Amino acid sequence: MPQSGLTINLKAHNIICDPYIAQSLHSNNIPIDISKKYKNCKIMFKGNGFLIHAISDEDIQNIDKELKEFIDKMTIDPNARWAFLNDDGSYKDYAFNISTLIEDTYKQNLYELIIKEYTNYSLSVRFNVNGQNFEVQFAQVGGIHRQINLNKNMNIPKVIRAVKRYASNERINQDFIRKYRWEWLHESNVYRPYEDDANYLIEMSYIEYMKNGNPTMALIQGNNFKTYKIDFNEYIQANEVSDFKRYIRRITLP
Incomplete structure (x- = not known):
């Protein structure tokens, strides 16, 4: 018989950024699009950043890198x-x-x-x-x-x-x-x-x-x-x- 009630232990990781940038990425479904690339991954919007849940440290690192690339591109230099x-x-x-x-x-x-x-x-x-x-x-x-x-x-x-x-x-x-x-x-x-x-x-x-x-x-x-x-x-x-x-x-x- 197939097993049921199995619990998947997910690793957690926080990313903190400017609330405006976090809101913009959230509104445009960027975290959702990224999470679809990884099995059992969730990226939760937290107002001033995101909480990542993923199976492995490698997935955490890859998701962290992808999100931070978007954040970096949207970070405004006041002296530009x-x-x-x-x-x-x-x-x-x-x-x-x-x-x-x-x-x-x-x-x-x-x-x-x-x-x-x-x-x-x-x-x-x-x-x-x-x-x-x-x-x-x-x-x-x-x-x-x-x-x-x-x-x-x-x-x-x-x-x-x-x-x-x-x-x-x-x-x-x-x-x-x-x-x-x-x-x-x-x-x-x-x-x-x-x-x-x-x-x-x-x-x-x-x-x-x-x-x-x-x-x-x-x-x-x-x-x-x-x-x-x-x-x-x-x-x-x-x-x-x-x-x-x-x-x-x-x-x-x-």
Whole structure:
């Protein structure tokens, strides 16, 4: 006869975090989605964190890691600032009011920006500087954000500038950049890879270019801290100051 009344001894573990973050994760069923991956696992919302019940220490450690990754991504650095890639190759801080506007919009949409289903650059904020309209489009957390000039003249290339958020928990998404690689042709006739942040922005801009075919020019920072224009029509990069050109190529990684 089958045995009945067996008791499963579960191990317990607490995670404490900001109540706002805990509530947001709870409201969006993140703990439930995580718990479904593990047998006899329960994750209970506790207002200022979560109580994990699981069978093994290994499960506890894995669940702890997954939850803390979400918590880390949603933790707001009060000293965060935003900067755009200037023509001289340096990142220049936005004016305080614009940086505040960008950060407030970023925080309002933070949950959307951390989930895998988010489409890069689909959420944005617009502003005006000296009569010119711009839009900062947000990448998934771990990506490189970008600024676009809202130029209505289709004959003038749309200029895409890299935008960075400087904060204590900002890190490039290594999983994303391992899918492909962009390279530039050195004087030695050997192709060399771009830095991770440039690689990310070039690829995302390239995807958009392939979708709509409109003239598109991405501005990236080289490893020599100079600004380069990436022209997808000609597959070349050009120094923003000297206009010296080099060939580029895209490599799909296995």
